[in-house]
Amino acid sequence: MATDRRISEVKCYFESLQKEICEALETRDGKTLFSSERIESDAGGYSIPRVLNDGDHIERGAVQYTYAKGMKLPAAATERNPGLAERPYEAVSISMIIHPRNPYVPTFHANLRFFLIDTENWHFGGGFDLTPFYPFPEDVLHWHRTAKRACDPYGYDLYEKFKAWCDEYFFLPHRKEQRGVGGLFFDDWNHGDFAQCFGLVKNIGDAILEAYLPIFDKRIGLTYTSKQREFQLYRRGRYVEFNLSIDRGTKYGIQSGRRIESVLASMPPIASWNYNWKPEKGSPEADLYDNYLRPRDWLRELNERN
């Protein structure tokens, strides 16, 4: 009984979050709407993949909700407690990615998930991270301030912990680069009771639009050159490399036989590779590499300037 209540509470929150986020992004795009379909799966699970394709401002957006019931918890889903692998479970998740057309608007990704094995064994995971092409310090500061504000009520050390976890996760070892300027990441999270954890997750979920929309709104009107667009496509190549060869969720999705169009809805609409390309010294492109694609204490360093 208790089990059911927790699952249904999380389902209810994630489903309305999906609706709210899609509506806000559709309003911003002004032209194109998110697709909407409900796909039933085995054992009573279902997913609602929603994709916005070829909008005026959003070149590709995917906001996906999934409720799954499984007979065997995948090993990838429980890092800290491998003893739980292969047990029956229920899982609720929402994940999203926005690939804007304008290279001044950062790509953004967020996801939240809840795994329930039994009364004692459950955990949350998730976070959000930002991948700018031509970053503005004030945007990065706003992003991280919002992240911290969402975590603070549940522990003043949480932001720092989740921020470091995010830097560690969104790293491309073969490029020796961060994916972007980070944000929050947490996994296997069940500190305190369910209400406390869910409160934190709701705070983070509610912060997603608060963190992203002001940046989107501020930069969407900037004009850009075809050279800047090319740089955006080139950097999107890194996103593809991360998702296909590093990201645990995507790897698991590819290997497990999940609906592949949902798993790969996160792919950019178009991406490029350019052999041995390097940014010109002192250029805005070099600024990204030199000053943003490495872990930094944004709040301390940027607060001093802004």
Place this chain on the structure above:
Amino acid sequence: MATDRRISEVKCYFESLQKEICEALETRDGKTLFSSERIESDAGGYSIPRVLNDGDHIERGAVQYTYAKGMKLPAAATERNPGLAERPYEAVSISMIIHPRNPYVPTFHANLRFFLIDTENWHFGGGFDLTPFYPFPEDVLHWHRTAKRACDPYGYDLYEKFKAWCDEYFFLPHRKEQRGVGGLFFDDWNHGDFAQCFGLVKNIGDAILEAYLPIFDKRIGLTYTSKQREFQLYRRGRYVEFNLSIDRGTKYGIQSGRRIESVLASMPPIASWNYNWKPEKGSPEADLYDNYLRPRDWLRELNERN
């Protein structure tokens, strides 16, 4: 001493093959040349990565030669004999990929490699495979006939064996699709003595241009629409998916810290993803899916028609 002779024979052949293939492709492109640099590595190894970028007909081409000396044989390099892993070794390899601009010209990939651990323990690997967008049956027939002709002098069952191995390897399980129409693939190959194996490898190496150039020459002049170009970019997305999430060589390169620009020189210059896209029934795009992206006995089935 014997060891040295084998390594130097293979080096000599692979290096001249690289030169020959680059020259033939430069002549075809007519505008752009392959870059040429020699990169020394630790322990006396070196590589010669050669890349043609943004040509008139070849949008991206990479023909790479590597001679490596290592202290620990990577597990990925010996499938059949894991006992040899972690032993010192020498390796010589040539690998190439051509991404033509015209969607009527297939993408093509080939590689050959030789691993030497000691007098007793050595093997060859390699093969070539073709990835058309708008295939012509006569081209696929020519490709496989040339493959068979290269193998036949070393055993009449070899083509069938290597063709099946190729179909097995170049498969995208998450898409339930072959990467293309296949060709030859072999690994851990040391049947018979060195001279016999090297003879087979040279036959296959010499067949690369013989297999590809007639197709290139026949199709390069065909005019194509922007819709066909879009389909090419979309299908190149599958190439990216294969290379980053399935191909053992690329995975090993990403994980092992090899020069990443060489490892990823195989990436297409530009690729696209289109959520939930499906070809129209009866279209040339559907023809590719229905009749080419599955294992077929090309020689028997197409011979009857041609």
